[in-house]
Amino acid sequence: MAVAEPQFDDLYREIILDHYRRPRNRGELATPSQRVEGVNPVCGDEIHLDLEIGDDTIRDVSYWGHGCSISQSSASMLTERLKGCSIEEAERVMGKVRAMLIDGAAPDDEIGDLQALEGVARLPVRVKCALLCWNVLKEGLQQATTAA
Numbered sequence: 001m002a003v004a005e006p007q008f009d010d011l012y013r014e015i016i017l018d019h020y021r022r023p024r025n026r027g028e029l030a031t032p033s034q035r036v037e038g039v040n041p042v043c044g045d046e047i048h049l050d051l052e053i054g055d056d057t058i059r060d061v062s063y064w065g066h067g068c069s070i071s072q073s074s075a076s077m078l079t080e081r082l083k084g085c086s087i088e089e090a091e092r093v094m095g096k097v098r099a100m101l102i103d104g105a106a107p108d109d110e111i112g113d114l115q116a117l118e119g120v121a122r123l124p125v126r127v128k129c130a131l132l133c134w135n136v137l138k139e140g141l142q143q144a145t146t147a148a
Contacts, residue, residue, distance in 0.1 A: 012116035015077075019113075020069040025062045025079035034143050037065075038136040040128050045071040049136045053144045056087050063133060070117070070126050075133035077114050087141060094134055101127050 032050035039046045045067030052060040061083050063075040082090045097114050099105035100121060107115040120130045 009119060012119055015113050015116035016069060016073045019073035019076035019080075023072060023076040025076065025083065027062050027064055029060055029062050032060075033147075034140040036136050036140040036143065038132050038139070040067070040071070040132050042125075042128065043068065045129055045132050047071065047075050047133045047136050049075070049133060049140055051137075051140045051144065053087070053141075058082050058085050058087065058090055067132070068126075068129050070120060071129040071132050074114075074117060074130045077112075077116070078133050078137060081112050081114060082137075087144070090137070090141065094137060097134055098131065101130055 028048075029050035029052055031052070033053045034051040035048065036051075037046070037048040046065040047067070048064050050060075050062045051058060061079045063079055065072070065075070081093060085093070093111055093114070096105070096108065096111050097117070100107045100111070100115075100118055102121075104121050107118050117130050120126050
């Protein structure tokens with residue numbers, strides 16, 4: 001597992017807290033093409049994800065729910081990073097985030113602020129919190145491709 005340098009730990013902590021305190025794209029979409037939800041039964045985190053998908057692109061994405069700073073920040077970062085992306089790019093980013101959190105793979109620039117979640121990989125109990133929105137996204141993308 002790649003280990004963040006101490007000065008990056010502080011920066012990453014600030015990014016996570018910023019997304020928790022000032023969430024991006026929080027709320028429901030008026031007419032989502034997919035609405036999916038997930039719950040972490042261990043801690044009670046809950047994420048609802050609205051997707052507006054067309055022409056193999058995530059045109060809009062939002063979330064709402066409740067939970068710890070890690071689950072809510074991860075969802076905020078997901079929406080910020082993936083809005084306007086192709087489904088292919090979203091799946092690639094999702095794979096990189098999962099690899100970083102589960103396998104300890106080094107993050108790369110393609111995932112942007114999501115690199116801030118790298119330290120969560122050192123806290124196995126919290127990995128599920130960070131991955132909740134990504135698991136929900138995976139379900140939503142599967143629904144979208146099945147419906148297409």
